Amino acid sequence: MNLLYFAWVRQKIGKSEEQMTLPVGDVASLIAHLKNLGPNYADAFADLTRIRVAVNQHHAGPDAPVAPHDEVAFFPPVTGG
Amino acid sequence: MNLLYFAWVRQKIGKSEEQMTLPVGDVASLIAHLKNLGPNYADAFADLTRIRVAVNQHHAGPDAPVAPHDEVAFFPPVTGG
Amino acid sequence: MQTRIRIQREDFDLNAEVANLTTDGEAGAVASFTGHVRKEGDLSTLTLEHYPHMTEAEITRLVAEAGTRWPLTGVTVIHRVGSLKPGDRIVLVAVASQHRHAAFQACEFLMDFLKTHAPFWKEEARTDGHHWVEHRHSDDDAAERWKK
């Protein structure tokens, strides 16, 4: 799975992209898994009301399924425009 | 009184501006007077649903008063923008 | 609120007009409208006549009314007169505000009232002669929406 991080999520985790082999599941279970990878991840995902997710470049909710070859991105609510 | 004509009102009457000494009254009585000045005026004012009036550069209805030194303009519904 | 109203034969520069509205740095939002002469059939020239002085007075009143309805930092209205060709720009209304919804609303309000209240008249030149453009009742309906 290809994971991408943007804005302060990227800064807290300390990288912008990484590859991981993860169990198939949904967005919520993926986040639960990531939170246990270290204090930087725990910090980034501490408040899930401030986290938005995209799966294969489409906005996705916590119930959205994720598969091994998906691109999953984590970022704060957007502030463009 | 200073009378101004625009667009096809100007073309039908055959002039863009004229000075007239007229009895004090309202817009409706002024138009009734003008209609009797000749076939060109009668033609211009034949259909009053297609005539708009401004008194001293403010849109005005048939009941608006007109005084000797007013500027009164007659024109079709506007089509700018 | 800074206000610029110009009736002119010349075209205008959108970059410069929008920059004028934002140089003070107060407004983050500028909503603009440009009206253009459409290319249609045998239309060769569109000539715009207006009522000098009343045009500026009426637009000034409309801009002032917009300023009482929405929090605006600046408004620019430029309307061309004289002979225009298909593709030419006819009118610019640009509205600056700190709030984009206010900018959009005021811009559309001003266009709706320009169409129904500002004393301009369009005459089309086609192969069969010259024709005055008829006022559209849909424009009256558009302006009517804003009545309080």
Added chain:
Amino acid sequence: MQTRIRIQREDFDLNAEVANLTTDGEAGAVASFTGHVRKEGDLSTLTLEHYPHMTEAEITRLVAEAGTRWPLTGVTVIHRVGSLKPGDRIVLVAVASQHRHAAFQACEFLMDFLKTHAPFWKEEARTDGHHWVEHRHSDDDAAERWKK
């Protein structure tokens, strides 16, 4: 409907972008919105980060949705990324239509959804350091208005 979507560091030319939307002569109405970096206090730089590819994909989806809701002849969206200074232009949304109300509605719709759906993030540089701009809930409310 012609569609132009560009994510770029450079500024844009409003005259050229509006001309691109009207050269075919179909549209008489172009509604545009430009967003600008406001000059406020100690703000020195606004840096825009985005999610390459998803940005274009998401904006393409929003423009397609606008095209199903209103009769449009063209849409141009340009969003800048990188380091911007107070007074700089951030974004352009320009919408051409034969109907001005459709152009205004679609332009505001696109801005409301850009603000809530397009993956851009703003970071401010001030004298006390760098701060990520917080998402505004009023933007969510603005987008919510368009739900059918």
